[in-house]
Structures are given as structure tokens and as C-alpha cells.
Amino acid sequence: MFITRCFRKRAGPAALLGATLLAGTSGWGAVQAAGSDVQQKPVQGGTLTYLEQQAHTNLYPPAGGFYPNGGILNQITDKLTYQNPQTLEIEPWIAESWTVNADATEYTFKIRKGVTFSDGTPLDAAAVAKNYDTFGRGNKDLKLPVSEVINNYDRSEVIDSQTVKFIFKKPSPGFLQGTSVIGSGLVSLKTLALPYEALGDATKIIGSGPFVVASETLGRELTLKVRADYNWGPAKLEHQGRAYLDEIKYIVTPEDSVRIGALVAGQSDVIRQIQAYDEKQVEDEGYLIYAPSTRGVNNSVVFRPDNPLVADVRVRRALLHATNADEIVSTLFSDNYPKATSVIAKTALGYVNLSPKLSYDIEKAKTLLDEAGWKLGANGRRQKDGQTLELSAYESLPQPQNKETLQLVAQQWEKIGVKLNVLTADSGSAVVNNLDPAKAPVSPAMVGRADPDVIKSQYYPTNRNVLLQKGGNSDKVQSFVDERLNALLDQLASEPDRTKRLAVAGEVQNYVVDQAYAIPIFEEPQAFAAAPYVKGVSFEAVGRPSFYNTWLAPRR
Amino acid sequence: MSRYVIGRIGQAALVLWAAFTVSFILLQALPGDAILIKFLNFELGLGPEQIADIRASYGADSPLLVQYVHTVISFLTGNYGYSIHAGVPVGDLILANLPQTLWLATLGFLLSLVLAITLAALSALSPFSWLRSLIQSIPALFISTPVFWLGILLIQVFSFQLKLIPIINPGPWQALILPVLTLAVPISAPLAQILMRNIDHVLTEPFVAVARAKGASHRWVLWKHVAKNAVLPTLTIAGILFGELLAGAVVTEAVFGLNGLGGLTQRSVNDQDIAVLQAIVVFSAAAFVLINLTVDLLYPVFDPRLRVKQGAVA
Numbered sequence A: 001m002f003i004t005r006c007f008r009k010r011a012g013p014a015a016l017l018g019a020t021l022l023a024g025t026s027g028w029g030a031v032q033a034a035g036s037d038v039q040q041k042p043v044q045g046g047t048l049t050y051l052e053q054q055a056h057t058n059l060y061p062p063a064g065g066f067y068p069n070g071g072i073l074n075q076i077t078d079k080l081t082y083q084n085p086q087t088l089e090i091e092p093w094i095a096e097s098w099t100v101n102a103d104a105t106e107y108t109f110k111i112r113k114g115v116t117f118s119d120g121t122p123l124d125a126a127a128v129a130k131n132y133d134t135f136g137r138g139n140k141d142l143k144l145p146v147s148e149v150i151n152n153y154d155r156s157e158v159i160d161s162q163t164v165k166f167i168f169k170k171p172s173p174g175f176l177q178g179t180s181v182i183g184s185g186l187v188s189l190k191t192l193a194l195p196y197e198a199l200g201d202a203t204k205i206i207g208s209g210p211f212v213v214a215s216e217t218l219g220r221e222l223t224l225k226v227r228a229d230y231n232w233g234p235a236k237l238e239h240q241g242r243a244y245l246d247e248i249k250y251i252v253t254p255e256d257s258v259r260i261g262a263l264v265a266g267q268s269d270v271i272r273q274i275q276a277y278d279e280k281q282v283e284d285e286g287y288l289i290y291a292p293s294t295r296g297v298n299n300s301v302v303f304r305p306d307n308p309l310v311a312d313v314r315v316r317r318a319l320l321h322a323t324n325a326d327e328i329v330s331t332l333f334s335d336n337y338p339k340a341t342s343v344i345a346k347t348a349l350g351y352v353n354l355s356p357k358l359s360y361d362i363e364k365a366k367t368l369l370d371e372a373g374w375k376l377g378a379n380g381r382r383q384k385d386g387q388t389l390e391l392s393a394y395e396s397l398p399q400p401q402n403k404e405t406l407q408l409v410a411q412q413w414e415k416i417g418v419k420l421n422v423l424t425a426d427s428g429s430a431v432v433n434n435l436d437p438a439k440a441p442v443s444p445a446m447v448g449r450a451d452p453d454v455i456k457s458q459y460y461p462t463n464r465n466v467l468l469q470k471g472g473n474s475d476k477v478q479s480f481v482d483e484r485l486n487a488l489l490d491q492l493a494s495e496p497d498r499t500k501r502l503a504v505a506g507e508v509q510n511y512v513v514d515q516a517y518a519i520p521i522f523e524e525p526q527a528f529a530a531a532p533y534v535k536g537v538s539f540e541a542v543g544r545p546s547f548y549n550t551w552l553a554p555r556r
Numbered sequence B: 001m002s003r004y005v006i007g008r009i010g011q012a013a014l015v016l017w018a019a020f021t022v023s024f025i026l027l028q029a030l031p032g033d034a035i036l037i038k039f040l041n042f043e044l045g046l047g048p049e050q051i052a053d054i055r056a057s058y059g060a061d062s063p064l065l066v067q068y069v070h071t072v073i074s075f076l077t078g079n080y081g082y083s084i085h086a087g088v089p090v091g092d093l094i095l096a097n098l099p100q101t102l103w104l105a106t107l108g109f110l111l112s113l114v115l116a117i118t119l120a121a122l123s124a125l126s127p128f129s130w131l132r133s134l135i136q137s138i139p140a141l142f143i144s145t146p147v148f149w150l151g152i153l154l155i156q157v158f159s160f161q162l163k164l165i166p167i168i169n170p171g172p173w174q175a176l177i178l179p180v181l182t183l184a185v186p187i188s189a190p191l192a193q194i195l196m197r198n199i200d201h202v203l204t205e206p207f208v209a210v211a212r213a214k215g216a217s218h219r220w221v222l223w224k225h226v227a228k229n230a231v232l233p234t235l236t237i238a239g240i241l242f243g244e245l246l247a248g249a250v251v252t253e254a255v256f257g258l259n260g261l262g263g264l265t266q267r268s269v270n271d272q273d274i275a276v277l278q279a280i281v282v283f284s285a286a287a288f289v290l291i292n293l294t295v296d297l298l299y300p301v302f303d304p305r306l307r308v309k310q311g312a313v314a
Helices: A002-010 A013-022 A028-039 A061-065 A067-076 A125-137 A196-200 A256-264 A276-284 A313-322 A325-332 A362-371 A402-414 A427-434 A453-459 A483-494 A498-514 B002-029 B034-040 B048-057 B064-076 B090-125 B129-136 B138-143 B147-161 B174-203 B206-213 B218-256 B261-271 B274-302 B304-313
Strands: A047-052 A081-083 A090-092 A095-100 A106-111 A153-160 A163-168 A211-217 A221-226 A247-252 A270-272 A288-290 A297-303 A382-384 A390-394 A419-423 A442-447 A518-522 A528-530
Touching: A047 A067, A047 A256, A061 A067, A067 A211, A067 A221, A067 A247, A067 A270, A090 A095, A106 A125, A125 A153, A125 A163, A256 A270, A256 A276, A256 A528, A256 B147, A276 A288, A297 A402, A297 A453, A313 A362, A313 A402, A325 A402, A325 A518, A390 A427, A390 A442, A402 A419, A402 A442, A402 A518, A427 B034, A442 A453, A453 A483, A453 A498, A483 A498, A498 A518, B002 B064, B002 B274, B034 B048, B064 B274, B090 B129, B090 B174, B090 B218, B090 B261, B090 B274, B129 B138, B138 B174, B147 B174, B147 B218, B174 B218, B206 B218, B218 B261, B218 B274, B261 B274, B274 B304
Parallel strands: A047 A247, A047 A270, A390 A419
Antiparallel strands: A081 A090, A095 A106, A106 A163, A153 A163, A211 A221, A221 A247, A270 A528, A288 A528, A297 A442, A297 A518
């Protein structure tokens, strides 16, 4: 009640401006529209206060996928290449240029001269080689794990002080994009010499980025200071030289209402994580919502066909057609959460539109279940051989309103006589039970990355293995393996020809939907809110903020 | 006296050991573990062999007894291990979070004492019985106020509406005002209730009647005779309330985004960060034991009868 009243009082011309800027656009588009007033000359200086929902965890760069980590690493580390968030093209950054051999097993990078880490050591070919040897192979003595984005890595060769070559055991076409992601941030050899357990201390992470960690209170606060001598931003960016801001203060504020209230009360400038239902009150006050797409595998519900209840493709298809994604998006979310039209987002590389195959058709769903032998019983539930079609799924805490989403799916499935139990558990039980197809035949899933490799990350048995195939991370699986899917995924990760690779990506999407392994629901954004005087907020390709270009206009 | 103290210290050590062992067994019995949660969840897509490697490197797959002995020895030598989730030594985490919680708990406790005594005094001094019963029903209201709700309400009113106290980037003292108030309200309730009941009880004792007969005023009787006698059971409760303080700190710290042991406990439970939890359990048990020991040793100070008894035994 207090929030609403407080907002009404202060709504004024600023609200109108915000509404105009945001009208009809969503996500990244909104950011571009807001660019119209970037005509003003950027102001140098000032402190940006950024409210984060969760404390960062281990800052070993390949662990940067966790958003609180990525939000910090993106400011303090540079990458070999820069993925243009609009075109998704790979552009020069720390690497001035590169060559790739025909079968994508050898990559040679020419490193920009004069780049240094904030401890003064040079970022040269040797440093890059050491970084990738660590990310690509891990380091058992230091307990450093292998990076998810580097496939088939063999070794590096330092050719001269500015040239480094990477050699792969098998074709690795996703590697070039992999050099641009948050998990491939380059760090000083001093950082790489530390054991994994020591990397949760942000002050130990020494990068070459536009900001440097100045101090931190564990679990609470982190201060970044600008690096005045920074002069090696992505080559094609208009802004070069040091960042505009002097300082960024990250403050962990877990409570949603406190983050939003503090933003609107002028106590902070940017906040991460705002739920769809809170967007309106923030926009009404003239504040901006940024909802960059995560451009990866859509927020979906996946099946574990090892469980006999969902082993029949007809049952899975029936549930796919019984799921009304439109209703979920319009009931629980906002325009920033577009309805899914394929396994991956529209803005993802290799996307094909599969809307016709994802139609909501309850009659078709009923027919499919009848054909599969699941008849409506006296209690209104589908039954077969004395068994009831009753499924369970564990909610996933990091996904937005996941419990509500699953509960709405459960209501929709109820209409064709299928029961879905939505379960909540402590993280330990949830992780363990979610690995057991008998206990979790259905599961929510999503992952962000702007390369088709992301589909492999999601489904391949030795990666995330969301379908729970045999030979992966679960020892509870009896027999389920889909050789055809895995062969396609292998091909996706190793096809060196770009056109052919994107064709394979399309084939995989079709296959996953034809088999109804997944029910895509919506394209998941990362939602941020910022005060109107915060200009030039940008995001890397999967929605982590970059404050290199950010400046603070005088507050009105 | 010294034998009494040594006995109490021995008891305390036993309690600590028991807390350590029981929490060790319980934490090991939980499904899943920190490594599984951290590495399987959303960050690194690792294969089963890599996770097995990580587990081996943390010694998480050695037999329970070996792990137990190993943990006991490390604790005795002051090595609390590493937080798997946060990636820093547990000692550092505790040190970073302890001062804030100590301040919060100490000030919260003091304020709750002030609140309780004020309420009790007001009720004892109130001239009308309706006012008295009104005041006496306040503790019931206080204890049934949800801490998170009170915290958010205070933030909304004092920080966002009246803009008196910033909640983001406050000064060190500003940062404590609202959380201390939030924490003190529910803690003060049982204290106030017991104090009020004791005062009422002591007022009916014969020696009070004697004092009155000698011509003492109501106020003088309260201050000189009743207060001293009513404070003793309150002290016992105060020692027990320490546990409440820690529990209250979990919610308060989450709402106000403070770093502290409460917030750390909550995060570590979520992530099953066993090394951190083990250290927190032992630390809290130590604090609990210490406070109750202090309370026991304070009894003779407040009650001369106990002093005489102690002397007779020793």
C-alpha cells in the first residue's frame, strides 16, 4: 500500500517519457529506443549503485554463468573477442584478428599490444595460452573445473609474444563464439595460480577490464573502481578509453520490495531481478525496465522418458498440445517475456520457427491420450492398466515465477485428466530427486548462450542432461538413450561449416519438438530496472550488464 | 566456587562436543551435498567424472568416520575448512559476518530490555486498571508481529516515505537503527510478560505488605523491593532468548540485506554448505553456553540467598 501511494504522488512527466520510450518495444529494443537521448554528451565521473539480489559465489571465470557472478566479471575481465549483442557477429577485442582452419581444429589469434592486467603483468600470448589451457583442460591440483563452453580442447601453442594457437582434438566450431562469453574472461597468471577455494574472494580476481575490484565485504558489498589507463575496449565500439563511471557499488539486497523501493526512492541507480508483476509500478514512476533476452534454450518443461509414464511419444505430444503458453505468458508475465516459438529463442543463432507444431489443441491432446491407451477413469483421471497418469516436477528457484508457471501448467493438464504435482524442496533434495526420472518425470529447464552449442549443453548426456539419458549425471536411469538426438548434438558441436551447422541446429529443434521432449513456454529475459538518468546501459549477448559505456546524467 | 566453575566449564565443553557431533551426523544424513548442488545446478555443466573428481579432491567421498575425525582435528587446530559455495575459507566468512550480528544482537537485546522494563514499569505504575490491562496485552501483540513484515513496514515508512534513514549505503549507525528495532520488538515481549507477572506476584508477598505498613510509597516499594526480586526469573529467560535473537537475525538480516551470521546461516542451509554450517553450529553453541554460564554466575550477585548456599556447599 505504501509503495503504491508513494508512486502515485511522484508520477509526472518522467513517467510519460518512460512510457513513450517503452511503448511497443520490448527487451533489447527498448534499450535501442532509449538511445535517442544519447545525443547528450556523456558525463564522466560518479558512482553507480547497483542492487543485486544474491551474493556472488566463486568467481573462477567459467563460473560466470551465474548472473550475480557475470554482473561482476563482465566489468573486470576482457575477452579475446566481442560478440555484438545486436548482430551476434564476433568482433575483435583483445584479439585483433584470428584465423580458423577448414575443419575448425586450429584457431590462431593475434593479441593486441600493450594490454595489461590490473596487477601490471602483460596480457600477451603466453597469458592467453595459460588461461585457455586452464579453462579447456581444468587443473586437478588446484581443483579448477573445465569450462562448459570449450569442447574438444587439446592444447595451446605460443607462436610469438602476440600470437597464440589453440589445437583441438575434434572440430570445435563453437569455440570462436566461446571466446567471447562471460566464462572466458581472461585473468592474470596470479589468479590462475590460486586454488579454486580461494576464488570466491573478488579481490583475488585480477583481470584487464575497465574496472578493478577495490574492496569487498563478503556476501554484502563490493566496490569497483575505474581503471584510468584502460584503452582496449572492443575495437568496434564507439566509446574508447576509460569507462565514464568512477566507481560501481554492488550491494546485495535480497528482498524484492526493498530493491524496488530503494530504486524509486532514489537510493540506488540500477537493480537486477524484477518480477513481471512489479514492472508496472516501476514504469509508472518513470523508471526504465531493461529486459535483454538470454538468447538460449527457452524456459521449458522437459520430460524424462526413462519414466514409463512419459516414455510414449503420444503422451508427451498430448501434454505439449494441452499446454497453453499464451495463457501462461498473459497471466503471469509481461511483454518482456515473449511466447516461445521453438526450443531456442527467436534471437538465438540457428532459430527456426516451429509455432505450427506447438499449437494449443486440447481435442488433439485428448485423442492422443486415447490412442496411447490412457482412458478417462471414474475419478476424472487418465488411467491405463490400473495406473494413473500422475506426474511430478520440482520447482526451479532461479527461474522467474517457476512455481506459478508449473501450477498453471498443472491446471491446464488437469483439463485432459492428467495430474501434475508441483513440488518444492530444499536444494539438496531437489537436486537429488530431480536426477531420478521416477521421482521427477517432468522438470523445468532453461539455459542462456548465444551459440547453437547451447542446445547441446542442455540435452547432451554428459552436459546438463535435462532429459536424463543413461550415461550422464544420474545413476537412477534404467535405459533411456536417444542415439539419434545425441548424434545430431555431436554433429552440431563439431560441424565446421557455418551454414551446415545452422541447418543441423534447425534439425535438432525439429527433432526435440517432434519427439515432444520439451514444451517450450517463453523466451526468458534478464530483467533489470534503472533510473532515467542512468544512460548507456548495455548488455552482452545473453543479458549480463556492461557498465563500460554507462554514465550518469544530472538528476532532475 | 572454583570447583563449581570448573564443573560448569566441563559441562560446556561436553555440550559443544555433542552439538558438533549431532550436527555432523545430521548434516551428513541430508540428501545431496554442496558439491552436487553447486556443480549440478546452473553454473558449470560438468560430467559425472568431473564431479567425482571434485568430490574426491574435497575428500567428500572418504568414509564418514575418517571425515569426522578429520573435521574434529581441523576444528581443534582452528581450521574450519572452505565454503564450497562462496569459495572462501569459513574462518573469513565468520569473521566478516560476526561483528554485524554481534552489534545487532547486543543492541537488539538492550533495546528489548528497555522496552520490556518500560512496559512493566508503566503497567505497575498505571493508576487505572483498564490502562493496566491494555499495557499488559501489548506483549501479546509484539510477539505475534511477524519480523519480516515489521521490517518491511519500517523500511517503507522511515526510509522510502519519510526518507529519514537510507537503507542503501547507510552510515554504520544508521544501518542498525531499523534492524535493531525490528529485532527488539518480538524479543521484548516474553521479557515484558515475565517481568509484569513477577511484579504482580511479588506485590502479593508478605514482605511487601510489611514495607507498605511501614509507610513506604508504592513507587518506593516497587523500586526497592519488588524490582530486585522480579528480575531473577527474567534473567533466566534472557539467557534462553539468545537463541531467539539468532533466529530473528536470520529474517532481519535478509530483509535489511545486512551481512551477518543469520544471513550466512540461511544461505548455507540453502546450499548445504556443510563446512560453514558446522562452524556456525559450534559457534552458536559456544555463545549459548557462554551466555547461560554467565547467567548462572550472575544469580548469586542478584540473590544473596544463593550466595550463602554456594558458600555452605563449597
